[in-house]
Amino acid sequence: MRVAVLHGPNLDLLGRRDPAQYGDVTLVEIDRRLSEGAERRGIDLIAFQSNHEGVLIDWIRATMDGVDGWLVNPAALGHTSYALRDALEAAGKPFVEVHLSNVLAREPFRGRSVLAEIAVGVVMGFRAESYLLALDGLLAHLASCGRADE
Amino acid sequence: MRVAVLHGPNLDLLGRRDPAQYGDVTLVEIDRRLSEGAERRGIDLIAFQSNHEGVLIDWIRATMDGVDGWLVNPAALGHTSYALRDALEAAGKPFVEVHLSNVLAREPFRGRSVLAEIAVGVVMGFRAESYLLALDGLLAHLASCGRADE
Amino acid sequence: MRVAVLHGPNLDLLGRRDPAQYGDVTLVEIDRRLSEGAERRGIDLIAFQSNHEGVLIDWIRATMDGVDGWLVNPAALGHTSYALRDALEAAGKPFVEVHLSNVLAREPFRGRSVLAEIAVGVVMGFRAESYLLALDGLLAHLASCGRADE
């Protein structure tokens, strides 16, 4: 089983950007923890960050046939990118939307996601831990689908 | 460490109500899994369900001094109950909002929560598993606060 | 065949409250007329009034397996109570929404019902007679469903 992790714009600045909202962990550290967590659970995990909407979509296209699901932290693209939404919908694999902070407790524009409507679920507010919870949520979802398919 | 779980109106009907949205697990089963999960993590867990806004608020009042945090599935009360919000805010302990289904993928009114703005975080969409993920999220939050307090 | 009647908050004051809108019949009298009407139609009828949202939901839970349908006058709860809506939806029996007055001809907030969307139909404006018309409407609906099931 393989899971792909998508980090949207400006997440490469984690650890530097507003620690009160995002904590002081870097993206490298998050990816390291995710890899370890994935290994412990016996699954393959690949991760990718970009500040370019188009590059993110191309990467979805490039990897979509080889993964079982996605963790997606769309960052600011989540508020407006119907193109990212269409890419994920076309990819046809389940995904979980992840946020480090509780976006509903911040500026109103941050509470709007154009992706969430087609996600399996959403996890937000637990900083770096959000990704691992989302991973467990995705695996639970895949497991229950598996059971349903038998 | 002790965590309290609050189940809002109609959650006593789980397993019977719309399995496509909520799965076929009963609330009894969810509480059993939560108890086991809590035990494994070495923490105390109490749970409560009511269809009465006032009873839920009274229970928050009765237990708030003895718990370290809450898991709250407000169900339909989440859309309108500022009283529940005030109760949780006055209780002064961190809480995580939990939903079995991805409420952002259903009727528009379900996407509105008057509690989320003051929650630590939100977990939704993983059916019964949502509660366990929320528990892990709450524990991670409490741990990081503990570290910050030292 | 059994039909349950649900009277929401403040309907116990009928006959005393604003007769221009509600007429001068009391709730006791309405229930008496409904009982007679039900008897004439050869069906069982039970009725219940409460000012507590939670009590109404509990009563729906307690009786839902023994009734074929509901007449629901949600009174002020109809404008906001998604919990009542969820309870009726989970109960899985058809219901008719009833209002004594024509709520669309009064203050704007009275024209909004969060229940109507999942009702079989709505009857409003005929004072006490509304309930009897709604009963006939429910019976006609149940009859046509019966025919469809054969």
Added chain:
Amino acid sequence: MRVAVLHGPNLDLLGRRDPAQYGDVTLVEIDRRLSEGAERRGIDLIAFQSNHEGVLIDWIRATMDGVDGWLVNPAALGHTSYALRDALEAAGKPFVEVHLSNVLAREPFRGRSVLAEIAVGVVMGFRAESYLLALDGLLAHLASCGRADE
């Protein structure tokens, strides 16, 4: 006592148009049932259908002095026709708004009626039966007005 029934645009297609919403009864059959029902209740009943707003208004004008009240199914005209509203208001007789389907459970535009605010009451959702319930509602209203006038 005489009651006039007004059927708005496209109701001549009943029985053919979307049976899931409207049932499979034709307008001819509805009018026949209404006539029988009226006869049983000892009242005179006339009915009229048109796809033309202006023709409906002219007919209201032509008959308004000879009737005691109306049953009005405005169909799609109910969403926009202030002219029909003015005509009914100017006619000065009580009317009941009737809908075959529960318009509040369909597309949002169907839930808006510019007539309802000046109606005695509304009956919706019981298919052909809606008309007979509305007739009973109108008669009850006329009876209570009669008592009030004495």
Added chain:
Amino acid sequence: MRVAVLHGPNLDLLGRRDPAQYGDVTLVEIDRRLSEGAERRGIDLIAFQSNHEGVLIDWIRATMDGVDGWLVNPAALGHTSYALRDALEAAGKPFVEVHLSNVLAREPFRGRSVLAEIAVGVVMGFRAESYLLALDGLLAHLASCGRADE
């Protein structure tokens, strides 16, 4: 195969009304071109213009069983006429919405069509040519449906 063309209010004034928006072709000329185009494609074409909503609906009723689809230029009725929408929906044949001008580039009210939601497609902005493109679009649609039915 037969196609019906519906021209809404004021289109009889083409050639006279605001040539900057509508070009200087008359409706007679448009119908002539459509007839020639239809003949070249081996299909039957009938066309009708009226300033009366009700007459347009009656004509839909009168012809609907003998045509395979419609070209509809609702003109100003497109912004408000749910009755026309219901008539076309009840007719049960595919239709294409046509506009001479690009209505999205004019007054805001012109950009709103209550018909488009149930149309096969929309063609706007090519003046008289819009009709011929719409005809080709309708034929392509009918052809693909035909293939699907086999």
Added chain:
Amino acid sequence: MRVAVLHGPNLDLLGRRDPAQYGDVTLVEIDRRLSEGAERRGIDLIAFQSNHEGVLIDWIRATMDGVDGWLVNPAALGHTSYALRDALEAAGKPFVEVHLSNVLAREPFRGRSVLAEIAVGVVMGFRAESYLLALDGLLAHLASCGRADE
């Protein structure tokens, strides 16, 4: 010089309909006064009332080449009839919008006119006198245009 007067739906009921708003003058009497007023001013005046949007548009079409301007009391059609607006715009003659009552002091929907934006001016609130004032306004407008054309 010739002026045409257009009376919209339900104005044939003047004198009977709500005298508090409209006064007790009949439409016949208004037309008589307008004729006398026109005669005194040495101009030709024709008037027309219909409850049919389409008939009003047809009449505009039939008379538009022989008149110098219009007085238009659209009644309820003024709130929604873009078709009437298009007809008057296409006719290409100046018109004044007239209302018997002050529509801005009544129900909110009455304050909205889709015609006014393309009118020369508006006169409302003076009951039957509104028409004569509008006539004088139109004549003043035509006179000033005449001066401008020289």
Added chain:
Amino acid sequence: MRVAVLHGPNLDLLGRRDPAQYGDVTLVEIDRRLSEGAERRGIDLIAFQSNHEGVLIDWIRATMDGVDGWLVNPAALGHTSYALRDALEAAGKPFVEVHLSNVLAREPFRGRSVLAEIAVGVVMGFRAESYLLALDGLLAHLASCGRADE
């Protein structure tokens, strides 16, 4: 009988400001024409212009007991001045709202008047002539009130 005319801010610039909207007549000329018109009708007329909301209100206060009605061209104050509205309402005399241009055909903000709701009527779009028409409208209104009082 005495009528007071109130000219709001910037009307002292008439003849200089945007002649396409306001014509090229000056305020002095308008007042002169109004005086002549009033004299011909045998009534007393006083007029006043100010750019100060407070001064206009003070003037209303100073003159209100000696006049039978007002002509009010609030200019830009009409969009926001609830204080002017309160002053006119408190003065307790009928007034007509006057505009030189058709404010509904210009920028959207110009179409909003907070005074119109309590006016007898409105006249707009006839440039300087608007005032004289409004005067006639006010006199007609006063005359009909006089008749009603007898």
Added chain:
Amino acid sequence: MRVAVLHGPNLDLLGRRDPAQYGDVTLVEIDRRLSEGAERRGIDLIAFQSNHEGVLIDWIRATMDGVDGWLVNPAALGHTSYALRDALEAAGKPFVEVHLSNVLAREPFRGRSVLAEIAVGVVMGFRAESYLLALDGLLAHLASCGRADE
């Protein structure tokens, strides 16, 4: 003369909840001050707090015939509880809405009260003192009504 005081949800936590908004006085202390204040003014005062909407309504019902007016601090119920509004309206006695904090200076949702429209008046922002001011306001109102009744 007797006055009843109604304290809504979470007011039992006063003194503990957010002292910056509510001050550090407890509800017990407020009730004590109110009792003393009432005694000084020679009137009877009863007070009640509940977190249950239904219990508050029942209490209104139980006491309404024995009191001359109410002080109502609806707390969070004020934003949504039309049932509480209906209960107070049906009770038919004057009431004053009271808030400890200036709710218009806090989160937007706190500024909305569905009760205020039917209250005699509102007092907010003076912490515990708000209740005593409201009591004086209510007494002044009752006194002026008394004078009006003589």
Added chain:
Amino acid sequence: MRVAVLHGPNLDLLGRRDPAQYGDVTLVEIDRRLSEGAERRGIDLIAFQSNHEGVLIDWIRATMDGVDGWLVNPAALGHTSYALRDALEAAGKPFVEVHLSNVLAREPFRGRSVLAEIAVGVVMGFRAESYLLALDGLLAHLASCGRADE
């Protein structure tokens, strides 16, 4: 201790303007009662009324260094005057907003105050008594600030 009272536009007409809303007390009488009340409480009180926004602001400027707080009845200026708000904010002394009537029970525009957000509190609905209650509220506020400063 000195308190300044600000009366906005049209309050000089009290006693004459709409007694159903404002009572029949004059402003002179209100100021006399306020003076007596202030004297009894051992404080200095100055009062001022103007119909001019600018004059009110100038007066705030002129007196702000010599007063401890304000009672402000902005009347119609409260709905729109951000300049008055800025003046009060810049003055830097606490103020209480006062209304004679319950503005939330009247036309919707009256319920909007741009000042309330920066006020200590609001008192409305007790006619002339509102000022005295507001004075007591302001004094209580100043006393509690005094205690906090020690």
Added chain:
Amino acid sequence: MRVAVLHGPNLDLLGRRDPAQYGDVTLVEIDRRLSEGAERRGIDLIAFQSNHEGVLIDWIRATMDGVDGWLVNPAALGHTSYALRDALEAAGKPFVEVHLSNVLAREPFRGRSVLAEIAVGVVMGFRAESYLLALDGLLAHLASCGRADE
């Protein structure tokens, strides 16, 4: 004559993505058909797809001096990309907006295009055929402009 075709994000997935909306034709096949169609019409056609807004804009810049017009299927970028709009506007050549599906019949966000306002026209709903119809529409537009230029 040369025409450029712009395909927005995710259109490279055609044939794989939701065939119910888009049909089962691939983008390669669409481009092939367009090339053949263009050849038959004796014109040059170039086509380009990208998931990157910036790359699409760069390509517009690179080709704009060598083409006579565009066919633009903006896909999800059409809902938000003012940058694409500005690029097309700056390019100064006519373009037709194309959609495979009838976007007005799907999720509300799909019905909003920020490009359409500056397009010559729009063609939607005919799947792959939409492009060819749009090509014919563009050619007709260019031809009529050519005639106008002579």
Added chain:
Amino acid sequence: MRVAVLHGPNLDLLGRRDPAQYGDVTLVEIDRRLSEGAERRGIDLIAFQSNHEGVLIDWIRATMDGVDGWLVNPAALGHTSYALRDALEAAGKPFVEVHLSNVLAREPFRGRSVLAEIAVGVVMGFRAESYLLALDGLLAHLASCGRADE
């Protein structure tokens, strides 16, 4: 060349009012700097502050024929004063809108200007420096107009 500077309400309190937003420079100091800056640039500069909308308009009227352009800091009047807008528009000289603070980063109401739409440009956020930048901007604008006129 002469430039006039208009300072709106409460700007006379600069240096005293909220230094975090406005800095600690007084209006006298700003005018002194502006005068020096103007002198260095060889132009005449006059400045004026008032808290009265009407006085500001009168001053515009009094000076408009002798100036080449304006710097306008409308302060709170910018949010609502259409009268000021009309005065500036009627004056017919270019003006630049100036704000000391970045009004888009403060309360939402501060971000709305009814003047900006007719300004040459806007400068905000640089405290006292904003005026000098605006002066340079105005001079650049006048220079480019001058070149265009030659």
Added chain:
Amino acid sequence: MRVAVLHGPNLDLLGRRDPAQYGDVTLVEIDRRLSEGAERRGIDLIAFQSNHEGVLIDWIRATMDGVDGWLVNPAALGHTSYALRDALEAAGKPFVEVHLSNVLAREPFRGRSVLAEIAVGVVMGFRAESYLLALDGLLAHLASCGRADE
């Protein structure tokens, strides 16, 4: 001291695109003037244009540690790009938003900037000169911060 200048999409077309709005200066010329202006002021200036949101963000990332502040003309990205906003916020250096035209005087969508809320200030409407004014504004801001830091 070093300042970076960011030019958003389509600004490379300056001089060619709509000269009435943007003037006829090219971007090369603007950058040349900015360089000269910077040199005169003794500061280092770098500039960059891209049509790619992601490339702009990457460039912010690449240069942010070496600059003291930014001039940002986001062009069309300013209306929607929360990613650009986040990048600038994370960069943690002050920036000024610049527009060539007065965007508040054009299409409504151009008046909305998601960046302005976190900018130091905004300069718009002076064509190429806007950049130099913004540079001066930024320098003034940096100077005042410097003074504050000492």
